[in-house]
Amino acid sequence: MALPTSIRERPRRTAIRAARVFDGHVMTDGPTTVLIDGSSITAVVSGHVEPENAELVDLAGATVMPGLIDTHVHLCFDASPDPVATLAERDDDAARTAMTAAARTALAGGVTTLRDLGDRTYLSLGLRTPDPAPVQPLPRILAAGPPITTLAGHCHFLGGAIADDPRAMRAAVRERAERGCDVIKVMSSGGVMTPGSRQEEAQFTREVLTAAVDEAHRCGLPLTAHAHGTSxxxxxxxxxxxxxxHVSFWTTEGVEAPEHLLAAITERRIVVGMTVGMAPAPDHVPPPEIVARLPLILATLRGLVERGAVVVAGTDAGIAPPKPHDVLRTALGQLAEVGIGPLEALRVATTGAARVVGLADRVGRIAAGFEADLLIVDGDPLADPEAIHRILAVYARGVRV
Ligand SMILES: [Zn+2]
Structure with a gap:
């Protein structure tokens, strides 16, 4: 029998010296030492101190920041040209192996927490690792299981298809709660990657969606819905x-975002998961219906940001070649297109995302008592957007990756 990590290993004390710290809210320039004990941050000290009995990691010029949080990924899709076909060819063991590799890619790219919003047969739940992290850590994973969809609806091939009926919906939500899912994901409209489904069309009736929300809340779980179509x-x-x-307000002709809906989303603090992040993929041809609508979708999202809506960056990592599992870093600069500057972008991907996934008291900040999930980069990402890609180190719950 393998011993728990806490018995196998003594807690690790580490002192990381850097040139500046982004603590999840503000960037503070000047020499700083971040102290880690075991899986937690124990202190953030101004200046370069050398505490006793600690491994010293001296990173001149570096910025220490919280590990990034991607609020929307699919570990089961491998970012290949046809990830649906690739997944179909994999049995659960092969899929689990590929998902583990995807999670490692995310972590190596600075994503220390991710929310999987759609897997097959609940495989992502098995990848959630116990605290403290094992020697070969994975990111912290929050899992929705198979997304709930209609019988031939968006992503029905993941196994979450049900009849458009309140009782079937309540049963599907309860099953996910009983299996230990962290969040309920419902496909409320069609989606691009499912032939036969249409983005502009609603999949479930309002009555069934209402039942889903009611049952999720009764189980103590939040619900987020894939929602393209305006209806x-x-x-x-x-x-x-x-x-x-997504929240693209997709119609047959283009994009239509009625004023009253933008106002309601903002006032009711409904979290808008903006689908951002694109890595270079020279051979990839994006679907023309997306290309045509993209400027309009970005304009709508900008409007929501200007109104003060709750927004978060979810990449949909895995669904296509420009969406590798470490793509979130590329989203930070792209948020400028919806009116979010560099400092606010860092907040969105750390403290903002932590709040949305329900972990604001544990992750997303560099402060005493928070988990030692760190992304350390060479340079200042506020002054130099490329710095975020020059990764010097990643720590997951105190373990250097
Ligand atoms: Zn998705």
Missing amino acids: AIADCVAAGVDGME
């Missing part, structure tokens, strides 16, 4: 969802 977004808002993904 589906209207139904989600009426049903009282906690969050929506």
